[in-house]
Structure formats: structure tokens, C-alpha cells
Amino acid sequence: MKNHNQNVSHEYSKAIIEGANSIVANTGKGKFAGYEAADIDLVSEEVLEQSFGCGNPLAFSAVQPGQTVLDLGCGAGLDLLLAVEKVGANGRVIGVDMNDDMLALAKRNCQDHPNIELRQGVIENLPIDSDSVDWVISNCVINLSEDKQSAFDEIARVLKPGGKMLVSDIVGENIPAWARYSGAVKAACAGGVISESQYLDGLAQAGLANGEVLARQFYDANQIASIVSDAAPKFLSKLKCCGKNLLQSVLTKAVRPVAQNIWSAKITARLVEQP
Numbered sequence: 001m002k003n004h005n006q007n008v009s010h011e012y013s014k015a016i017i018e019g020a021n022s023i024v025a026n027t028g029k030g031k032f033a034g035y036e037a038a039d040i041d042l043v044s045e046e047v048l049e050q051s052f053g054c055g056n057p058l059a060f061s062a063v064q065p066g067q068t069v070l071d072l073g074c075g076a077g078l079d080l081l082l083a084v085e086k087v088g089a090n091g092r093v094i095g096v097d098m099n100d101d102m103l104a105l106a107k108r109n110c111q112d113h114p115n116i117e118l119r120q121g122v123i124e125n126l127p128i129d130s131d132s133v134d135w136v137i138s139n140c141v142i143n144l145s146e147d148k149q150s151a152f153d154e155i156a157r158v159l160k161p162g163g164k165m166l167v168s169d170i171v172g173e174n175i176p177a178w179a180r181y182s183g184a185v186k187a188a189c190a191g192g193v194i195s196e197s198q199y200l201d202g203l204a205q206a207g208l209a210n211g212e213v214l215a216r217q218f219y220d221a222n223q224i225a226s227i228v229s230d231a232a233p234k235f236l237s238k239l240k241c242c243g244k245n246l247l248q249s250v251l252t253k254a255v256r257p258v259a260q261n262i263w264s265a266k267i268t269a270r271l272v273e274q275p
């Protein structure tokens with residue numbers, strides 16, 4: 001898992017430097033679907049450009065002033081900045097990410113908010129106390145994990161009884177083996193996805209109740225095909241069997257069915273209070 005996380009982290013450092021390579025990047029308006037215009041107005045253009053989300057995890061939330069929100073894989077901090085507006089001066093927002101380059105951006109973007117705290121760490125082994133947060137949010141991160149059950153277990157561990165999880169994430173079905181083997185396709189949020197029912201089963205197994213899909217956002221198949229086919233030749237070029245153009249056109253046809261089987265889901269669950 002360590003190597004896998006290092007590869008994903010490397011891809012996100014590259015994405016910051018070279019421009020985006022995620023399923024959610026360059027998808028036009030789709031990238032910010034779920035955010036209200038008022039949310040978008042709260043943050044700078046730069047923060048929006050540095051975002052790699054696939055929904056708005058805080059939509060449908062009832063975060064109250066004074067509460068604690070934890071963002072798994074916070075990236076450059078868009079959702080941290082929106083969460084801090086909700087918890088107010090007496091609340092707390094914590095962002096965890098494994099990537100130092102992302103954390104450096106988040107540190108700069110959140111510098112005016114002393115109650116936003118950033119921690120370096122992995123979602124499969126969170127640097128967070130047990131029973132300590134009211135909300136766990138996450139935006140397009142859990143699909144990247146090779147050990148999703150540990151991530152679900154960690155969510156259950158850190159939530160206070162009665163606390164809630166709200167994540168936006170890419171889910172999917174019938175992903176072909178070639179896409180699952182490509183590190184680049186995985187890092188583009190497409191290769192490592194699980195189905196909605198696997199997601200809900202994993203949450204239940206972690207002890208979280210009332211798992212539910214609240215909303216779905218579908219992508220244009222052409223956009224996903226082009227993003228995945230951009231990423232995949234790094235893997236397929238090892239075959240050395242045909243020219244790149246031919247490979248690209250064969251691949252674009254091949255990924256079309258993959259694209260139709262991937263979407264963004266807004267998923268919730270909660271840690272039940274013991275009687």
C-alpha cells in the first residue's frame with residue numbers, strides 16, 4: 001500500500017505543477033456541480049483552479065457553529081474554506097492529506113483561518129483521535145485508496161457517536177482489468193473505483209449506519225474517454241505492438257464503455273449513538 005500511495009501522491013504533485021490529470025479536471029461546469037454560486041464566491045479563482053473534487057461534500061450537511069469537521073484528502077483546501085464558514089470562530093476544521101505539495105497549497109490558502117488545522121497523514125491510518133469529530137467529509141479521495149475498508153474503519157473510529165460522514169466520490173461497475181492495472185488511470189480517479197453497493201457494505205462493516213446515496217452526477221463519456229486515454233498509454237506503451245495514434249484510437253473506443261460505468265456519488269452514513 002505504501003508504494004501505491006507514493007505513486008498516487010506523485011501523480012498529484014505532477015498535477016499541481018503540470019496541470020490537472022484527474023477525471024474531474026477539465027470537465028467544465030461538471031467540476032463544480034453541487035456547489036452553490038454563493039459557495040464559489042467565497043473562495044479565490046486560484047483555489048478553484050487547484051481543486052480536484054467531484055462534488056460538494058458539504059451539500060446536504062447540517063454543520064453547526066462550534067462543531068469539528070475533518071476533511072480526508074483535503075488537497076489545496078477548497079472544502080476546508082467552505083467548512084470553516086459553517087463552524088464559525090468557535091468550531092474547528094482539520095484537513096488531512098498525504099501529499100506535502102497539496103498541504104503547502106492548503107497552508108497558503110487557509111492562512112487567514114487559525115481554526116483550520118492541517119495534518120500530514122493517510123486516510124487508512126488517520127492522525128486523529130478517536131471519537132473526536134462531528135463530521136467527516138471527503139471529496140474524490142477514497143476511490144484512490146488501495147485499502148478502502150481501513151479508510152471506512154478509520155472514519156468510524158474518529159467520528160463521535162451521532163457524528164456523520166458525507167463524501168463525494170467516484171464509484172463504478174464493470175471496470176476492465178487493464179484499467180485497474182494502470183497506476184495512471186487509478187490516479188485519474190477511474191481505475192480504483194468500487195460500486196455503490198460495495199461502498200455501502202464497507203461502511204456498514206465499519207459499524208456505520210444509515211448508509212445512503214444522496215445524489216449522483218454523471219459525466220460526459222467523451223470527456224472521461226479522453227482523460228483516461230491520455231493517462232493509459234503510459235501503461236499500454238509497454239506492449240510496443242502498434243503506433244501511438246492507432247493505440248490512442250483503439251483505446252478511446254475501449255474506454256467509452258468504462259466512461260459510462262463511472263459516476264460521482266454523494267454518500268452519507270453515521271455512527272449510531274449507543275443507548
Ligand SMILES: C[S@@+](CC[C@H](N)C(=O)[O-])C[C@H]1O[C@@H](n2cnc3c(N)ncnc32)[C@H](O)[C@@H]1O
Nearest residue numbers: 051052053073074075097098099102122123139
Ligand atoms: C482528487 S484529489 C482531491 C483533493 C481535494 N479533496 C479536492 O476536492 O480538491 C485527491 C487528494 O487526496 C490525496 N490522497 C489520495 N490518497 C490518499 C490517502 N490514501 N491518504 C491521504 N491522502 C490521500 C491526494 O494527495 C490528493 O490531494
